Amino acid sequence: MRELLDLYASDYSAAEQKLSGLEDDQSSIHYPTVFLYIGDEAGHAIEPMIQSNELKWDNNAGVIYFHVSSSEANAASGSAGYKLSSYHGANLNRSVPKVTRVALTDVVDGKTDNRTKRKDIGTAFHKEGRHLADLNRALRQVSDTIADYGRLYASFDRLHLAVITRVDDPLNVLVPEISLLAQSIFLQLFKSVQMDLYALINEREQSETFGLASAAGISFLRELDGMQRPDYSFSARLQVTGDGLSIPVTHKASPLFDLVYVLSDRNERGITTLNGMQDNYEIICNILLLKNRRRKETQVQSSDVSYNNSSFKNSLMTESGRQGFVSAGLSKVKRPNHSIALTVLYHFFKQIKERLEIADLQGSKEKLSFFGLDSAAMDTRMLDLVPSEDSLIDMSGLLTNNIRYDQLRRMSLREAEEALFGDGCTIFFRKHFTSSAEVNLGYVKASDELRATVNRNMKDQPLYSFFQVAKWTDEKNETDSVMTAVRARMRDLVREIDIAQDELGRIREQRVDDLKFQRLPFMDKQNVRSFIRAFFDAVYRLEWQLLRLETELALYRKFAAELERLHEKYRIRVEQMALLEETLNAAAQHSIRSADDYIGQNIFEYYERVTAAVMKDIEEKRGASIFFEEPFLGNMTELLQQGDSAFLERLMEICRKYILTAEPFAQTFEEELLLRANVSVAYSNRKALSRDELFHRLYRTLEEHAVVHIRLLDYTHEHRYEEKYLFGDRESEFIRYALGVDESSRIYKLGCVHEKRSSGVEKLNIMGGFHLEDLMYYRNGKVYYETYLQNGYEFHTLDPALLPDLR
DSSP states (O other), X not given: OHHHHHHHHHHHHXXXXXXXXXXXXXXXXXXXXXXXXXXXXXXXXXXXXXXXXXXXBTTGGGOEEEEEESSHHHHHTTOTTSOOEEEETTEEOOSOOSEEEEEOHHXXXXXXXXXXXXXXXXXXXXXXXXXXXXXXXXXXXXXXXHHHTGGGSSOOSXXXXXXXXXXXXXGGGGHHHHHHHHHHHHTTTSSEEEEEEEEEEOOXXXXXXXXHHHHHHHHHHHHHHHHTSTTOOEEEEEEEOTTSOEEEEEEOSSOSSSOEEEXXXXXXXXXXXXXXXXXXXXXXXHHHHHHSBOOOHHHHHSOOOOOOHHHHHHTTBOTTOOBOEEEEEEEEEEOOHHHHHHHHHHHHHHHHHHHHHHOOXXXXXXXXXXXXXXXXXXXXXXXXXXXXXXXXXXXXXXOOOOOOHHHHTTSBHHHHHHHHHTTHHHHHHIIIIIHHHHHHHHHOOHHHHHHHHHHHHHHHSTTSOHHHHHHHTOTTOTTTOHHHHHHHHHHHHHHHHHHHHHHHHHHHTSBGGGSOOOOOTTOHHHHHHHHHHHHIIIIIHHHHHHHHHHHHHHHHHHHHHHHHHHXXXXXXXXXXXXXXXXXHHHHHHHHHHHSOTTTTTTHHHHHHHHHHHHHHHHHHHHOTTGGGSTTTTOOHHHHHHTOHHHHHHHHHHHIIIIITTSGGGOOOHHHHHHHHHTTTSOTTOTXXXXXXXXXXXXXXXXXXXXXXSOOBSOTTOTTOEEEEEEEEOTTSHHHHHHHHTTTTTOOSEEEEEEOOOSSEEEEEEEEEEEOGGGBXXXXXXXXXXXXXXXXXXXXXXXXXXXXXXXX
């Protein structure tokens, strides 16, 4: 059920994103871009980044993703669902260029000693030759593929190469070699290659290997500090020709990377980021878009503040020429479609449940009629069960003994019957009345009759459902239970039977002379016949009435037993609905809690009203019971019998088709958020949130949540430099407000990446100028690094004398 609910909400969110994006612009990247992932852990970023870029970049088809991993198994991780152009050894598949992979199995195989694993990988790379040939061929294939996609880009002069690695991954010991090899090959096609490094720090998942992982991370950062020195140089025979000849690749004295971005799963406040590394992957994509965006003609002519990489880079430089690192934070404000979908589903379910629960019939007669147990229905049944009273006349044909009236007159009616008929009357009545009634009663299928009647009435009156059946058949419900009425009628029948039996006993003991009938003098036979008629009318008509009461009681007992079974059946459905309500409520509340506190405010309250209003509008147009008819819910009992999933799927289908498509759901994110913010106040209330107040809160929310993803020892370190960029519609009221607020007093650069969109706005904060020693991660990890070195661990292939000093 959790998977079903998540799929439903995700599908709606994706559909809304696509729908709201129909009039939105996708951005375009200006120059070709290659993402180079080094290490097994970096591979987890591939799929999320492909998805992000496909959503935001209209020319994403030409973007190349290149992964260098330790083995073929690890090369395949992190990108399930995509067709891959994989390269292992000499097998090169050029059919799908999206992702290319190279596994350095010859370099990593057998390097299991953690004490020297990182160093051994670096050493093996330079000794073993086959992997270099593999890398060369794969990178040249990538270069050819980029050339095939040249038409997608505005310019082919430059290539953006984004190198991504985890600081604690041992394969990053090869970052200089792999990066420079890629750069040298791409420079054969492009005039320049702008190469940036994105170093990912995972501080959260180090419970088992926290010491070694921290030491490995510091070893890479120490090397990286050296790579970014102004006098850093590198030379190695990295290029390999088809004939196996090696060509040197040389990097002259300068920082290896244009900029180095350090991104952790903990932000500047020391708080773990909401989505961990997933947030960092999206940040990288936004940084690439900021640096490599194709500006539209209207934007080129405008005076908007735009990103300038050279200016930003120069602002990070110290007087000594030391280049600072960069970090970033990203926040988003958009309509919380996932939470909305689940909340609407819950409220739709709750409204349906409430409509069913409140439906009721006023009197017990009406309820008995719903079950086919009212007096008229029972009288009709009794006509078929007990032979007609008129059949008593047939008893007059019974043979009698030859007895004079004078002999009878002083006898009791019981004695007179014995004298006249023996046991003939008793046998006749039992055969033609009592036994017939018993046989007819045996044919009664109370279960079938009751269920058929209930099903027919529920179909004809959809608002009366298993809720009412369960309620009306509950013996504990003393006020309006059908069971109460049936039990009361059964008690009445027992009393009537007792009275009838007493009356019958009294009459049978009555003397013949006391029985009222016409007696004629000297007409003995006529008087006997008159007595017999009076006797049958007085005794056996009462016997018939007693039989009818007893049969009716037996019939009620049958139906009472079936009512108990029926109650159990429908009580289960009521409990099933209660559990479903709890499940849907929990799913909606969890989704809301997972959203941002401010962006998710009042979702539950607001969409309760919206859902109720939409349902009421549908009912007014199509009838009060429309939701319980086809093609809506139809027979809910049958749906629930099929299981929770079948019932939920029908609910979701109705929500998708009739509720979520209604006009109140077609709001821009600004309008929707303003309405939600004011859901609890009247329109005339002065406490209602104004548009400016909403914009101010939005602005503060974006700023607070765009805190950079790295923790530093000092927030206001000496060389801190910040720039902030909004991604949204430059012409929207909110963006205009955001660009204008605090314009005269702000101490940072604020720009806008114009994208025509109504679905939301994003804010990217980039901060740079900090150095290795400013990182809390460095301060905490340096102790482990030094301890491991002192205990014989070797992390570097470089001569320790060539490494920067530990700061």
